Amino acid sequence: MSALWTSDKIAEATNGAASGAFTVTGVTFDSREVGPGDLFVALKGEATDGHRFLDGAFDRGAGGALVSSPTPHPHVLVPDTMAALEDLARAARARTAAKIIGVTGSVGKTGTKEALFAALDRSAPDATHRSVKSYNNHTGVPLSLARMPAASRFGIFEMGMNHAGELAHLTTLVRPHVAIVTAIAPAHTAFFRDESAIADAKGEIFAGLEPGGVAIVPFDSPHRDRLIAAATPHAARIVTFGLAPDADVRAIEAMRQPSGGTFVTARVGARELSFTIGQPGAHWVSNALAVLAAVDAVGGDLALAGLGLAELGGLTGRGARFAVPLAGGAALVIDESYNANPSSMRATLAVLGAETATRKLAVLGEMRELGEASPAYHAALAEPILAAGAERVILVGEAMKPLAAALEGVVEFVHVPDAASALASLRATLAPGDAVLIKGSNGVGLAAVVAGLQGGKP
Numbered sequence: 041m042s043a044l045w046t047s048d049k050i051a052e053a054t055n056g057a058a059s060g061a062f063t064v065t066g067v068t069f070d071s072r073e074v075g076p077g078d079l080f081v082a083l084k085g086e087a088t089d090g091h092r093f094l095d096g097a098f099d100r101g102a103g104g105a106l107v108s109s110p111t112p113h114p115h116v117l118v119p120d121t122m123a124a125l126e127d128l129a130r131a132a133r134a135r136t137a138a139k140i141i142g143v144t145g146s147v148g149k150t151g152t153k154e155a156l157f158a159a160l161d162r163s164a165p166d167a168t169h170r171s172v173k174s175y176n177n178h179t180g181v182p183l184s185l186a187r188m189p190a191a192s193r194f195g196i197f198e199m200g201m202n203h204a205g206e207l208a209h210l211t212t213l214v215r216p217h218v219a220i221v222t223a224i225a226p227a228h229t230a231f232f233r234d235e236s237a238i239a240d241a242k243g244e245i246f247a248g249l250e251p252g253g254v255a256i257v258p259f260d261s262p263h264r265d266r267l268i269a270a271a272t273p274h275a276a277r278i279v280t281f282g283l284a285p286d287a288d289v290r291a292i293e294a295m296r297q298p299s300g301g302t303f304v305t306a307r308v309g310a311r312e313l314s315f316t317i318g319q320p321g322a323h324w325v326s327n328a329l330a331v332l333a334a335v336d337a338v339g340g341d342l343a344l345a346g347l348g349l350a351e352l353g354g355l356t357g358r359g360a361r362f363a364v365p366l367a368g369g370a371a372l373v374i375d376e377s378y379n380a381n382p383s384s385m386r387a388t389l390a391v392l393g394a395e396t397a398t399r400k401l402a403v404l405g406e407m408r409e410l411g412e413a414s415p416a417y418h419a420a421l422a423e424p425i426l427a428a429g430a431e432r433v434i435l436v437g438e439a440m441k442p443l444a445a446a447l448e449g450v451v452e453f454v455h456v457p458d459a460a461s462a463l464a465s466l467r468a469t470l471a472p473g474d475a476v477l478i479k480g481s482n483g484v485g486l487a488a489v490v491a492g493l494q495g496g497k498p
Contacts, residue, residue: 044189045079045128047104047116053131054106056118064103067186069125069179076101081125083179084108090121122179129182129213138169138192139338142214144199144207144245145222145258146238147384150174151319151358152222152327153198158352159335159345160194167193174378176200181210194338202409204232204241211248218337219245219271220256220330223323224263225383226410226417239263243270252276254337256330259287279337281329289333294325296394301350308332308342315346319359320394323387357487359388364493369472372397373493376479377486380407382417386424388479393428398473402430403462403489405480406437415442422446430477432469436462437484459485463492 043063051058065077071093074080080097082090082105091109098105098113105115106124118124133140143153153170161168169192171184176198188195199210211219224239232238243266246255255271257264259282271278281289292312293305300320306313306329317328328349335345354360357378363370372395376388385407392400402425410417419442425433433453435444444455456462466476466489480486 044187047114050079050106050116050128054116054118054124054127056116056124058116059114062104062114067183069183071097074100074102077103079104079106081106081121082108083121083125125179125186126182126213129185132185132188133213133215135190136188136192136195138188138195140195140197140214140216141218141220141334141338142197142199142211142216142245142248143220143222144242146225146242146381148222148323148327149176149198149200151324151355152220152330153196154355155327155331155349155352156196156334158348159331160196160340162344162348163341164193167191169194170196171198174198174200178206178210182213185213199245201241204237207241207244208247211245215248215250216253217250218254218256218334219249220334221245221258221267222327222330223258223383224261226381236263236266239266240270243267246271246274249274254279256281256333256337258282258326259284279333281333282326289329291325291329304328306332308336311342313342313346316350318350318352319354321387321391362494364470366470366472371470371472371474371476373490374475374477375490376477377490379482380405380480382407382420385421385479388477389424389428392430392475392477395475397475399471400428400430401432401474401476403434403436403466403476403478403486404440405484405486406439408439408481408483414439418443419446422450425451434462434465436480436486459488462486463489
């Protein structure tokens with residue numbers, strides 16, 4: 041692999057002192073993820089200090105380290121490694137001529153980011169960069185920027201927040217040419233007075249737009265005008281997307297396919313494009329329209345973008361599907377275990393409802409950071425559960441009590457305390473022909489249920 045950074049360039053970017061000459065081909069701050077040639081950034085946190093893991097990082101093949109304490113390993117010494125990581129991110133952003141796209145929203149951020157990568161990588165293979173996993177916070181965004189090769193043609197960065205002001209800082213690092221808000225929904229409501237405040241916090245992304253930048257806003261959102269007002273002082277152009285006929289990028293037709301995906305005919309300005317979205321669900325139609333708007337804004341190839349959307353596979357924890365072999369057949373698992381809020385719960389329950397299955401089941405973990413409205417949000421899930429035709433539901437976590445009360449005598453359910461209990465309950469009931477949705481807030485740990493099912497016959 042070609043060098044991503046040299047020790048001289050790292051020292052120049054961070055105003056640090058290099059111990060000697062070295063080159064690195066990647067960047068990470070997790071010693072468990074270090075690969076040959078990586079730069080290991082030894083961050084100091086409340087719980088641990090990355091400097092403790094320097095020996096392990098170099099045992100795994102690290103090419104150098106960014107440190108704030110002397111070490112015998114090849115390094116660049118700086119006063120503060122977190123500040124230095126941000127400096128390296130700024131240097132990565134400054135040295136590239138890539139078109140940069142920033143993505144935020146209450147739901148759909150990671151899916152839209154991955155779909156954008158699939159769409160743009162078609163026309164610029166090996167020259168399209170994006171943040172991996174859900175590296176979208178105060179450490180993940182600068183890390184993702186620092187990993188961007190200088191010769192990239194496109195860069196796609198996911199940005200998240202759970203407090204006002206967080207995006208305002210992240211967007212100054214990313215400095216997008218195009219900024220997308222996917223949707224506004226109840227998420228992290230413990231930290232916001234209402235959805236309007238969430239919309240304001242998401243709208244901070246537009247403040248980082250480069251001159252001539254494009255803001256992409258969901259037309260069908262009740263907060264559309266609020267987002268447009270946030271974008272107006274910063275954007276040279278505002279593009280809306282949605283199902284309504286007045287949206288700039290809109291779906292003229294959307295038909296569910298036997299494969300589970302959706303065939304879409306979309307209008308992008310004066311042009312029409314027909315394509316298939318590999319992922320099921322109305323929320324993926326919305327994500328795809330945002331993708332087309334962004335691809336068009338950066339001068340990408342819309343036809344190739346359509347091919348990329350068709351080939352986009354399910355993402356682990358966000359729609360990936362797999363079959364669990366059972367005596368006499370198999371059960372379908374829809375893995376939505378990464379996270380959950382009221383809007384995404386409804387969207388994915390609708391996907392379950394559209395499945396053809398002998399029986400539909402759901403393993404639903406509690407939704408966190410919803411504040412005083414949490415009981416009402418949980419109880420309200422009874423309606424989409426019934427609409428989906430779920431015949432058995434496994435509720436996980438203390439916050440699911442209001443939903444359990446709402447389902448009493450209506451749908452068969454069990455209420456369990458944790459993921460291990462959920463897995464045991466699901467294993468006891470799973471049968472050939474079943475379709476099961478697994479979804480909950482990340483902290484509930486339902487990924488363990490998915491892993492348990494993937495590990496072999498339950």
